[in-house]
Amino acid sequence: MEWIIKGIISRVESKDYYVLSLPDHLEIRCSLKGKFKKSFNLKKDKLYHTDIAVVGDLVEFELNADETGVIKEILNRKNYLSRKAPRIRGASYRGERLEQIIAANIDEVFIVTSILEPAFNNKTVDRFLVATESSRIKSNLIINKIDLDPNKTYSKWSSLYRSIGYYTLETSIITGHNVDTIKKLIRNKKVLFWGPSGVGKSSILNEIYPELNLKIASISTSTMKGKHTTVTSRLFFMEDETYIIDTPGVREIDPYGIKKEDLGHFFPEFNNFINACRFNTCTHNHEPGCAVLRAVQDSLIPEVRYESYLRILNTIEDDINF
Ligand SMILES: Nc1nc2c(ncn2[C@@H]2O[C@H](COP(=O)(O)OP(=O)(O)O)[C@@H](O)[C@H]2O)c(=O)[nH]1
Ligand SMILES: [Mg+2]
Numbered sequence: 001m002e003w004i005i006k007g008i009i010s011r012v013e014s015k016d017y018y019v020l021s022l023p024d025h026l027e028i029r030c031s032l033k034g035k036f037k038k039s040f041n042l043k044k045d046k047l048y049h050t051d052i053a054v055v056g057d058l059v060e061f062e063l064n065a066d067e068t069g070v071i072k073e074i075l076n077r078k079n080y081l082s083r084k085a086p087r088i089r090g091a092s093y094r095g096e097r098l099e100q101i102i103a104a105n106i107d108e109v110f111i112v113t114s115i116l117e118p119a120f121n122n123k124t125v126d127r128f129l130v131a132t133e134s135s136r137i138k139s140n141l142i143i144n145k146i147d148l149d150p151n152k153t154y155s156k157w158s159s160l161y162r163s164i165g166y167y168t169l170e171t172s173i174i175t176g177h178n179v180d181t182i183k184k185l186i187r188n189k190k191v192l193f194w195g196p197s198g199v200g201k202s203s204i205l206n207e208i209y210p211e212l213n214l215k216i217a218s219i220s221t222s223t224m225k226g227k228h229t230t231v232t233s234r235l236f237f238m239e240d241e242t243y244i245i246d247t248p249g250v251r252e253i254d255p256y257g258i259k260k261e262d263l264g265h266f267f268p269e270f271n272n273f274i275n276a277c278r279f280n281t282c283t284h285n286h287e288p289g290c291a292v293l294r295a296v297q298d299s300l301i302p303e304v305r306y307e308s309y310l311r312i313l314n315t316i317e318d319d320i321n322f
């Protein structure tokens with residue numbers, strides 16, 4: 001049969017099975033054509049990432065007689081978001097860590113945090129921001145649960161991130177504060193909600209689109225396998241051109257594939273100074289003539305951001321270089 005149709009991967013069940021979203025909220029379960037697995041295995045020794053096809057991928061598939069499908073092509077990705085694969089046995093090659101792709105073809109990422117329960121952690125936020133910056137995906141920040149913070153300690157953080165240039169929203173699903181603003185912002189975009197677990201990602205999404213009812217969505221899926229332990233993201237088609245990717249909570253992320261001398265570029269407020277450093281390989285860590293360091297001393301770069309920078313710098317391993 002030569003009937004090629006396009007769909008978007010909305011869920012990865014395993015390396016062999018993918019659920020595709022089609023217009024009109026149709027879903028179809030697909031396997032992957034053998035050629036992908038063959039080339040994946042062939043390249044295993046040189047492989048840098050853990051995924052063949054990911055949530056958000058646009059694919060072409062052929063329909064089988066039993067209403068399942070076979071993915072024949074994975075179309076080029078406009079972009080993708082990734083992190084270092086968690087340190088688990090089998091996920092590393094010669095001790096180096098592989099790249100785990102979270103999702104592809106994203107217009108904007110919303111990094112969701114809460115001011116309390118769990119407490120706001122700017123170091124964690126900065127790691128997420130470095131990951132989105134290095135993927136060149138526009139990111140916004142949501143500080144949720146402001147109803148728990150009558151003294152408005154969150155405003156210190158929102159001002160900080162706004163001063164850097166990040167669009168930052170303070171929200172609460174208890175008072176409904178700014179929930180409509182998010183809804184307007186994500187209209188006709190492909191957006192991904194990312195952040196630590198328990199901060200309210202799914203709650204906010206349910207508030208914006210009650211029909212989403214994330215729990216019901218997971219119960220109605222064709223297989224229940226791994227329902228409670230799933231570590232994959234899920235894509236939902238909403239109105240018009242809007243789609244949303246909800247991700248499972250992650251405690252910490254390590255940005256992938258960043259060289260020490262490039263890290264500064266993923267702190268946008270450093271960019272005005274980096275070119276003035278004496279050495280073009282400056283890592284802005286006590287090198288003489290470092291303009292970034294001087295800017296920190298002159299309070300032109302926020303000290304807390306520079307502390308985050310140093311901490312990430314010190315944890316960068318020697319990744320595989322391309
Ligand atoms: N007080 C308060 N609790 C919230 C708010 N948003 C979410 N929660 C609660 O935080 C918990 C975790 O929410 P959930 O959406 O599962 O977080 P996720 O892991 O980021 O998806 C739930 O008990 C929610 O009821 C909020 O704005 N204020
Ligand atoms: Mg959730």
Ligand SMILES: [Zn+2]
Nearest residue numbers: 277282284290
């Ligand atoms: Zn420097």
